[in-house]
Amino acid sequence: MAYATQQNMADRYGDDQLLIVADRDNDSVVDAAVIEQALLDASAEIDTYVAAKYALPLSTVPTVLTRLCVDISMYRLAADRDIATEERRKRYEDAVYLLRRIATGEVSLGIQTPPPSSNGAVVVTSQARRFGRGKKLL
Template sequence: MTYATLENLTERYGADMLLGITDRATPPAGAIDTGVVARALANADATINGRLGTRFVVPLAGTPPEIREIAEAIAIWKLHVYKPDEKIEADYKEAMKTLEGMAAGSVVLHATTLAPVETGGTGARLTDRDRPLTAENLRGYI
């Protein structure tokens, strides 16, 4: 499950823009390269999970709207082979800043969208094994 889809990117940025930055064939194929878009979306997901993984269980159980927007901003920035325009650059920087804030706890990500942590146990476990170094073993050294 990705946080954003090709449809989300098309809705936000338009098919013409996606065609211009993803059609890298020679000669141009005249179609959006879905493989290139899928790689950019996977990279965006990995970036989000990497940043939020220090604080939250990732991948997130659902896709909150703020995470979808962040994924879109990261993916469209990564799709640009050359320098993106100022708006794309500003959106990317804002997305990364928001992710850092979420990871630090200064920006709230609603907990209802997070997967519960399943530990498989009921609490702390204690194991008591034989101690290899005892007063009896170390007689003459202490």
């Protein structure tokens, strides 16, 4: 599941910018499959960081992840077309920087985190033995 939609991208960057980066067959129509794949790729990249602190899939998508997904997708689409600008590169780098901070716990997504896991060892405690060698039965 992608953290953003084509409409989120259009809202942030505009239809003209989407047309520039995602019209692969030059028919003056945004190729929805290209956008969808870019959003899925960006979401997978985001998951690699978010999974360090949160159980996936997330029950809700924080707004910040939608923004990061859009920025990462736009940068990658522009880079594929050889039209990546300094601004897009900076937005991508800022997104990765924030994701690293989320992964270390320095920044929170504001959602519930799972309880810390143990090392897998099971410890069983019980009362002292009641029967055994050397013990008399009453």
